Amino acid sequence: MKLPVSTEWLLHCAASLAQLEAGATASAAQLAQYFDLPAAYLAKQLQALVKAGVLAATTGPRGGFRLARPASEITLLQIVEAVDGAASPYECREIRQQGRGALPAEECQNPCILAAKMAEAHEAWRNSLATTSLSEIIAALPPSAPSRTRLRLTGTP
Amino acid sequence: MKLPVSTEWLLHCAASLAQLEAGATASAAQLAQYFDLPAAYLAKQLQALVKAGVLAATTGPRGGFRLARPASEITLLQIVEAVDGAASPYECREIRQQGRGALPAEECQNPCILAAKMAEAHEAWRNSLATTSLSEIIAALPPSAPSRTRLRLTGTP
DNA sequence: GGTCCGATACTCGGATATCAGGTGTCCGAGTAGGGGCGG
DNA sequence: CCGCCCCTACTCGGACACCTGATATCCGAGTATCGGACC
Numbered sequence: 001m002k003l004p005v006s007t008e009w010l011l012h013c014a015a016s017l018a019q020l021e022a023g024a025t026a027s028a029a030q031l032a033q034y035f036d037l038p039a040a041y042l043a044k045q046l047q048a049l050v051k052a053g054v055l056a057a058t059t060g061p062r063g064g065f066r067l068a069r070p071a072s073e074i075t076l077l078q079i080v081e082a083v084d085g086a087a088s089p090y091e092c093r094e095i096r097q098q099g100r101g102a103l104p105a106e107e108c109q110n111p112c113i114l115a116a117k118m119a120e121a122h123e124a125w126r127n128s129l130a131t132t133s134l135s136e137i138i139a140a141l142p143p144s145a146p147s148r149t150r151l152r153l154t155g156t157p
Numbered sequence: 158m159k160l161p162v163s164t165e166w167l168l169h170c171a172a173s174l175a176q177l178e179a180g181a182t183a184s185a186a187q188l189a190q191y192f193d194l195p196a197a198y199l200a201k202q203l204q205a206l207v208k209a210g211v212l213a214a215t216t217g218p219r220g221g222f223r224l225a226r227p228a229s230e231i232t233l234l235q236i237v238e239a240v241d242g243a244a245s246p247y248e249c250r251e252i253r254q255q256g257r258g259a260l261p262a263e264e265c266q267n268p269c270i271l272a273a274k275m276a277e278a279h280e281a282w283r284n285s286l287a288t289t290s291l292s293e294i295i296a297a298l299p300p301s302a303p304s305r306t307r308l309r310l311t312g313t314p
Numbered sequence: 315g316g317t318c319c320g321a322t323a324c325t326c327g328g329a330t331a332t333c334a335g336g337t338g339t340c341c342g343a344g345t346a347g348g349g350g351c352g353g
Numbered sequence: 354c355c356g357c358c359c360c361t362a363c364t365c366g367g368a369c370a371c372c373t374g375a376t377a378t379c380c381g382a383g384t385a386t387c388g389g390a391c392c
Contacts, residue, residue, distance in 0.1 A: 001159065001241050001242075001246045002158065002244075002246050002248075002336095003158050003246040003248075004337085005250070005336085005337080006336085006337085007247060008247065008248070008249060008250060008252060008271070009252065011271045011275075012252055012253065012271065015271065027363085027364065027365090028364085028365075029363095033256060034256050034257050035252045035253075035255060035258065036255040036256030036257075037252070037256070038337085038338065038339080040339055041338050041339075043364095043366085044337095044338090044339095044367085046365090047365080047366065047367085050365090050366095057364085057365060058346090058365085059345055059346085059364045059365045059366085060345035060346040060362095060363065060364055060365090061345080061346050061361095061362070061363050062346070062347075062363085062364090063345080063346075063363075063364045064365090065365090076271075076274055076275075084158050085158075087159075089158045089159050089160040090164060090165065091162070091165070093162070093165060095166065095169055095192045095193070096192075098192060098193040099190060099191050099193030099194070100190050100191050100193075100309050100310075101191040101192065101305075101306065101309045101310060107299070113294055113297050113298070114165070114168045114169065114233075114294065115165075117233055117285075117286070117289050117294075118233075118286075120285055121233075121285035121286045122282070124282055124284070125278045125279070125282040127281070128274075128277055128281040128282075129274070129275075129278045132274050137271065141270070142264070148258075149258065152257050152258045153257075153258060161375060162375085162376080163375090184324085184325065184326090185326075186324095186325090195377060195378080197377070197378055197379070198376065200325095200326070201327085201328085201376095201377090201378095204326080204327065207326090214325085214326060214327090215325080215326085215384090216324085216325045216326050216383060216385085217323095217324065217325055217326090217383075217384035217386075218322095218323065218324045218384080218385055219324085219325090219385070219386075220324075220325045220385075221325075221326090222326090
């Protein structure tokens with residue numbers, strides 16, 4: 001069970017975009033320089049957040065990415081699931097219905113208990129991530145952080 | 158973030174072994190037939206549970222696998238982490254210290270907030286899995302299940 | 315009949331191919347801005 | 354001096370290689386058992 005490395009990238013990128021002024025944008029190249037990441041691959045992953053409706057992209061000069069919604073309405077879960085997919089890491093293939101020990105269909109009306117427990121754990125994970133929004137992340141940073149981020153990311157204080 | 162398919166196999170195998178009488182064993186071939194799984198690959202994965210101390214293996218005729226401890230002391234978490242590893246799916250590579258926006262080391266005394274939140278979610282997932290033991294899984298099955306399992310798995314009622 | 319011994323068959327354990335998905339890179343379509351020209 | 358137009362450069366978006374790790378398979382080392390021979 002491993003999240004893509006780009007998960008960390010996008011979490012930090014989203015947190016950085018949340019520190020810009022409303023409406024301001026940062027290009028993929030700027031974000032890549034800011035964190036020293038491969039620009040092309042980062043751009044590809046940012047598309048996932050656009051498709052998920054977390055970010056909005058504008059093309060052309062002065063274009064780039066910005067938050068599609070207020071930072072308080074973007075949770076860590078939405079970012080993580082945008083890049084990695086919302087599927088549960090445990091996929092029940094109903095092996096209890098296969099092989100010599102196959103259970104009759106009548107006993108399989110209820111979902112497999114093991115699958116249910118795994119789904120329960122996944123839900124606990126999701127709930128934990130859903131309780132934190134980007135605005136809370138920003139609030140935990142030093143007060144000087146947003147200004148510094150704007151300067152070093154876009155060059156406009 | 159995807160768990161190996163063998164995770165489901167091992168959970169069901171462990172649950173089946175927990176239904177045998179104390180000291181009884183089932184071979185990898187028997188378990189593979191019971192669930193219609195590739196025997197060789199299943200044997201390889203069962204080794205992981207042996208190394209983790211969840212199962213005990215005995216070679217030779219009448220040999221096979223059995224629980225290394227009482228079912229009440231084996232949690233789902235131990236099984237899942239035995240096959241997939243105990244590492245967190247999110248790996249913080251401290252990109253906040255790299256690139257143009259690199260933070261000074263003095264601000265990085267505290268762990269990255271995003272990494273902390275991800276670790277918190279992972280801990281919630283682990284706690285959820287740690288609260289369920291194999292004996293609780295068995296208890297949730299129909300009373301006739303253990304007898305049936307013993308018969309179809311090892312042939313000895 | 316009891317006991318010892320050897321062959322046997324069955325078990326796990328690790329080393330070896332194969333394939334999918336994340337990682338990395340590239341080029342093309344589209345657009346907003348800036349400069350030049352004309353009125 | 355003002356407005357319009359064209360060009361440029363910059364942006365995202367999707368299509369194409371590469372490489373690590375999960376998947377699948379095989380063969381070898383070790384051992385408890387079963388049968389036979391001997392005492």
